[in-house]
Amino acid sequence: MLTRRNLIAAAALSVPLPSLAAARPVVSILGDSITAGFGLPASAAFPARLQAELGRLGKTATIRPAGVSGDTTAGGLARVDFSVQRDTRLCIVALGGNDLLRGLKPSATRANLEAIVRRLKARKIKVLLAGLTAPPAIGGGYAREFNAVFPAVAKAQGVAFYPNLLAGVAGLTKLNQRDGIHPNAQGAALIAQRLAPVVARALT
Template sequence: MAEPRPSRRALFAVPLFLAAGPVLAQPAPRQPGPRGAPGPRIVTLLGDSITAGYGLPAQAALPAQLQAALARLGANVLVRGAGVSGDTTAGGLARVDFSVRKDTDVAVVALGANDLLQGLDPRRTRANLDGIVRKLKGRGFGVVLVGIDAPAQIGGGYARDFNAVFPAVARAHGVTLYPNLLDGVARRPALNQADGIHPNARGAAIIAARLAPVVAKALAARR
């Protein structure tokens, strides 16, 4: 007998992205450098509430924090947020073609937490992520796939199957995997907002600092 999917009550007890109202960060245009020098390279964050900057001013949200972290590594980069609060991988697949603009150099795909929140079948999550990565690679973009850890307490079998999705997709498409978006931040009250779910400014800074070297490496591989 297949193991039952985790209940919504169980899932709300673990730190995941809350399905708030839709918020889509408006992409900034690429600006030319001074005196004809090359403009910044473009990184687009395709995601849900964390990339939408839920509960944070724009300058403290992940896109701005990642841009600052990349600048500290010496990268001339513009980071665009393309996050919709409450978005699942199915939602990301439906909008990937218009949410990731054609001047993108590297797309960071940070989706799946709301699939977990809703107890969706990991096979559907994998199919949707396969579709997203296939579309992005088909347009010539570099891709960093970002995972999210399912806590074992929601059901060991479900958590195992869900957690296996991200490395499987990364291997299948030969893209870079960042295993857990909330590494170092989840379940740490000082790094999260009052809802206990969304990172606060300090938490977003930690995520950005850990993610930046991975994104910088993906950018360097495309020179």
């Protein structure tokens, strides 16, 4: 904490004091409606819950949502340079759900994710790639190909990886809104609780 004595000494020496806001690492979330908190008040949405969970772990950070409802990996690639601001220390890339819903080619999803990661790395921004798992109802061949995209990208690009953003939440009525796709407040809190330790490690 900056005391009165610190303030006087710094002024006398003309030494700029560190900004408390600037000292907090910024974590941007490049995602879709899941990470944007669709259907929830901001205080109950995933970004706010993640910030709270990081605080509980003793890791102070500013979570900056950059989610767009309906966004595919192609949409994320088109906007990554301006959606993820330059003061970002870590970017959580959480895209691919809409690619799956639209039945887009997993090879295209992989190419888009790799391009996103490369752009972030070129800007010296750390990356945490959050994967997804196709539900059992999806055809076996497509599901296997889709599920393989995320670990392959993480390995090829050498970035931190969280296998399934919706683990423990997807398909459970009590943790999702009426549409059965978007987490409710309880579901968002569980996702944040499970992801927070991974984010904390990625920030070190």
